[in-house]
Amino acid sequence: MKLPKFLLADNSEMPEDLFVVHTEYPRFILNVEEEEVEWLDDLEGDDEETMADEATKVVEAAFKWCDEELAKYDEEEDDE
DSSP states (O other), rough: OOSSSEEEEOTTTTTTTOEEEEESSSSSSETTTTTTEEEOOOOOOHHHHHHHHHHHHHHHHHHHHHHHHHHHHHHHHHOO
């Protein structure tokens, strides 16, 4: 099964929080409201600085994707 790179998730036990799940390496769950990341994969690489830069880029991409996705929901509501 092919999964999208990012998924939106929520949970009734945490009704105020919204999560983005990154399904590709390095996999992680981003709590958008708390701006916290739970890494599901160990970040591997020889250069720690490069790995930190790549991790930052993918988390920033997750935030950007989430903002764009939420804007689509807002547009759909406005059209109704």
